[in-house]
Amino acid sequence: DAKTTQPNSMESNEEEPVHLPCNHSTISGTDYIHWYRQLPSQGPEYVIHGLTSNVNNRMASLAIAEDRKSSTLILHRATLRDAAVYYCILRTYNQGGKLIFGQGTELSVKP
Amino acid sequence: NAGVTQTPKFRVLKTGQSMTLLCAQDMNHEYMYWYRQDPGMGLRLIHYSVGEGTTAKGEVPDGYNVSRLKKQNFLLGLESAAPSQTSVYFCASSYPGQGHNQPQHFGDGTRLSIL
Numbered sequence: 714d715a716k717t718t719q720p721n722s723m724e725s726n727e728e729e730p731v732h733l734p735c736n737h738s739t740i741s742g743t744d745y746i747h748w749y750r751q752l753p754s755q756g757p758e759y760v761i762h763g764l765t766s767n768v769n770n771r772m773a774s775l776a777i778a779e780d781r782k783s784s785t786l787i788l789h790r791a792t793l794r795d796a797a798v799y800y801c802i803l804r805t806y807n808q809g810g811k812l813i814f815g816q817g818t819e820l821s822v823k824p
Numbered sequence: 825n826a827g828v829t830q831t832p833k834f835r836v837l838k839t840g841q842s843m844t845l846l847c848a849q850d851m852n853h854e855y856m857y858w859y860r861q862d863p864g865m866g867l868r869l870i871h872y873s874v875g876e877g878t879t880a881k882g883e884v885p886d887g888y889n890v891s892r893l894k895k896q897n898f899l900l901g902l903e904s905a906a907p908s909q910t911s912v913y914f915c916a917s918s919y920p921g922q923g924h925n926q927p928q929h930f931g932d933g934t935r936l937s938i939l
Contacts, residue, residue, distance in 0.1 A: 745925045747927075755932060756828075756914050756931055756932055756933055757914070758930070759929070762925060762927070764925070800866060809872050809880060810855050810874075810918055810920065811857060811872055811882065812928060813869065813883070814866030816865070816866055
């Protein structure tokens with residue numbers, strides 16, 4: 714399974730943008746890039762996913778490098794509720810859609 | 825909408841006891857998954873199912889069995905519980921879509937302690 718590399722932790726100030734990086738140098742052409750987050754004492758929550766083009770939804774934006782070897786999750790205005798562990802995951806075709814979680818990035822948001 | 829419901833939410837077992845964790849989803853999802861999460865770590869896939877009557881092994885299947893007799897339910901069994909199985913267990917489900925671009929929906933977890 715393709716692996717991802719993320720910083721262990723990041724800090725942000727409330728109402729400022731946050732850029733969470735992810736490296737996935739061994740990504741294959743059919744791997745989708747998924748982001749999930751896990752708030753304390755809760756199950757993971759889907760955030761966004763993409764293949765080649767940048768993606769936007771109500772929660773975040775996903776910027777994918779042209780060579781697809783890295784991506785960045787962008788939270789446009791961090792709130793205290795965004796404090797969570799963020800997981801960048803490569804999802805492989807034809808493997809039952811399973812997710813292989815890494816350690817993730819723990820984001821803390823300061824008031 | 826209930827989404828993904830896990831039963832029970834908490835349980836304490838003694839070593840050697842058996843138990844079954846139940847996961848139920850009301851979204852008519854084809855795919856279902858069981859993960860475990862140990863303190864300070866990401867989730868690890870135990871078993872998964874791509875449809876009623878089918879199951880497959882994940883990353884850490886040893887010591888667990890699963891069954892998917894009905895589309896909406898996915899059961900995780902511990903035949904002889906061990907302290908190493910103390911963990912938080914999460915169930916998830918998703919549509920198949922193209923198999924790898926549909927989001928997974930997670931339950932709130934079952935906290936299991938084995939003494």
